[in-house]
Amino acid sequence: MVHMLFLSALLLLVAFLVGSAPVGHAVLSRSGVNVRVTNAYNLGVENVLHRVGPGLAFVTALLDAAKGFLAILMASSVNSPELSVxxxxxxxxxxxxxxxxxxxxxxxxxxxxxxxxxxxxxxAVTGAVPLWVAALPVVVYAGVAGFWGYVTAATLAGVLAFTLAVAALPLGPAAKLAALGLLVAAGWRFKENLGRMLDGTEPRLGEAVPMAGRRSDEVVAAFMIHPMTLENFWSARRFAWLRPLVEKGLISEAGVRQMAESLRPMKVGELQGIRTTDGKSIRCYLLSSPLLPDVFRDNPDLATRRAIEGARLAQELGAEVFGLGAFWSVVGNKGVDVQAAVPDITITNGGAYTSGTIKAAIPGILAHFAAEGRDLKQATAAVVGANGVVAFGIARTIAPQVGKVIMIGRDLERLERSAATLRRAAKDTEIVTTTSYDTLKEADLIFTATSDPNPVIFPQHVKSGAWIFDEGRPADVDESVQAIPGVRVIPGGVVRPPGGMTSHIDLQFGEGQVPACLAETLIIAATGEHGRKSLGPQTLTENINFFVEQAAKLGFEVVD
Incomplete structure (x- = not known):
């Protein structure tokens, strides 16, 4: 008896090791194929066929099937159906x-x-189960795949059919539990695909996944987003079912937040229909690890790890460029650590074109301000978040054109160093530095670009008739400011890509519009100028100018 138990355990261990042998991976590697990009889990069999050709695809498929067959063949030596399952x-x-x-x-x-x-x-061959039991999941798989087109649903339906069939056989509980284990393992393996089905982004059979290099007129990019609030969290179809449970008190909001922190990046949507004036089609995957804004502040290591995982997923999906949006743009030393961890895909935080859109918008804002009979030389302008690269760029642009600039930031010492630079360049302009938002009450013009997860400008900070250019994402200006008489709030960094962009994901920048950091990702993919990526705290002026020029050539429009 002990001998049989030992032999059974040994056979199961060998079966596990046989199943784990990366034979297909080894064949593709030796053939010079990029096995991370050629990943059937993300791309599907059709795209693997396109990538490696029918010969290699057939060999790797045969080797994978042989692993399962060999495991059963070895177990059959004991003549135990339960052990075979x-x-x-x-x-x-x-x-x-x-x-x-x-x-x-x-x-x-x-x-x-x-x-x-x-x-x-x-x-079937060893007789461990009747032929009809082994054939049933294959028939169910073919029927579901043919009718519905989802490989995920077909696989789970087939395994479910096998589990139910085994449960009906006069076999011991070990076989029935093993069949149930197959169903649980398959369900866990396909959980992300199930989420994509709910979100409407899982391709059906015949819908080949776009990949870099598949079509000469199409490029593929990916962009990382995250929910700004729980309301955004509910908007994803795969999580919508949680909302009524939270509202009824069955699940706590803290529990949902904790769950969100445990989730790895996933594909939640696509941007389609973007076509540049030179005929280049751009498809962009939207990826998300649903961290809420406070997590980026409280647990930056987790945020960096998720950004790296997102970059790897983008690479596996065939994207050439991976953009970091919203608070993702500041993690990992503003993308530097992410690029170092995933060197085979271009990472950008979008800072150059974001600065470019501001640079392009400011002259128009100042011109409209002056056209209303307001004297710029007598005006006071405030720049909020002036410790940052983008906000300091704004201050540098407007300083020679107004009478006074108030620079507001968190680090007064750094502000003073920046102010010294501005005073040398704009000698006739009064430059003031402060950490107090109360000084905003003096400003006729307010330019704000912080990375704060919550609004920082409220009615008590703003005087009647002030104009506010809000570059913050999420918005720096609280909605209540709109009620102040004469106040005009202008959103910054919003771009309309060329063509008829469509997406079922609401990016909250208006229909057919995207943030400038996402637009930078698309422009890099369209031009192939990967060396122009934005990483770290510094943004080169030549790159800012490059994106402004290329955006105009390709048909991207800054939304005023």
């Missing part, structure tokens, strides 16, 4: 979770469908 589960788990102790950095994992096919073939 358990061996199938062990091989599948090994394929999904190859141990790092053996293979180092875990290779990209496939869906495991071909391993399951090999398991079913092995169970």
């Amino acid at each position: 358990l061996a199938g589960l062990a091989a599948y788990l090994g394929h999904l979770n190859p141990p790092r102790a053996l293979y180092g950095q875990t290779p990209p994992r496939g869906r495991g469908n071909l391993v399951l096919l090999g398991v079913m073939a092995g169970l």
Whole structure:
């Protein structure tokens, strides 16, 4: 008895190791294929066929199926149907979770469908289960895939059919639990695909996933977003079901926040229909790890780790450029650490074109201000967030044109160093530095560009008739400021891409419009000028000018 238990355990261990062997990965690697980009889990069989050709695709598929078949064949030596089903589960788990102790950095994992096919073939050939039980999941898979088109749904339906069939057989509880384990493992493996189905972004059979280099007139980019509030969190279809549970008190808001912090980056949408004036089509994946703004401040290490994971996902999806939006743009030393961790894809924080859109918008704002009979030389302008690169750029632009500039920031010593530079360049302008928002009450013009997750400008800070250019994302100006007589709030850094952009994700910049940092990501992809990426705190003037010029050529429009 002990001997049989030992032999059974050994066979299950061997089945796991056989299933974990990255044979397909090894064949593709030796053939010079980029195995991280050629990842069936993200791209699907059709795109793998396109990437590597039918010959290599067939060989790797056959090897994966052979792993499942071999595991069952070895287990059949004991002549125990229960052990054979358990061996199938062990091989599948090994394929999904190859141990790092053996293979180092875990290779990209496939869906495991071909391993399951090999398991079913092995169970049928060895007689561990009746032929109809092994054939049933294949028939169900084909029917669901043909009718609905989702490989995810077809796989889970097939495994469910197998689990129910095994439950109906006169087998021991070990076999029934093993079949249930296959269903649970497949469900966990496909959880992200299920989320994409809910969001409407999971491709069906026949809908090839766009990849860099697939079409000569199409480029692919990716952009990282996050919810600004729980309201944004609910807007994703895959999380909408949580809202009524929170409202009824069945789940706490703190519990939802904790869950959001545990989620790895996922694909939540796409921007389609963007086409430049020179005929280049741009498709952009929207990725998200749903961290709320306070997490970026309180746990920057987690935010950086999620940004790195997002960059890897973007690369696996075939994107050439990965943009960091909103608070993602400040993590990891403003993208430097993310680029170092994922060197094979271009990372940008979007700072250059963001500065460019401001540079392009300011002359128009000042001209409109003057056209209303207001004397710029007698006007006081305030710049909020002046410790930052973008806000200091604003201060440098407006200083020679107004009578007084109030620079507001958190670090007074740094502000004074910046102010000294401005005083040398604009000798006739009074430059004041302060950390107090109360001084905003003097300003006729307010330019604000902070990275604060909450509004920083309220009615008590603003006088009647002031104009406010709000570059903050999320907005620096509280909505209540709009009620002050004569106040005009102008959103900054909003761009309309060329063509008819569509997306089911509301980016909250207006229909058909995107933030400038996202537009920079698209422009890099369209031009192929990857060296123009924005990383770190410094933004080169030549890159700012480049994006302004290229945006105009490609048909991007700054929204006034």
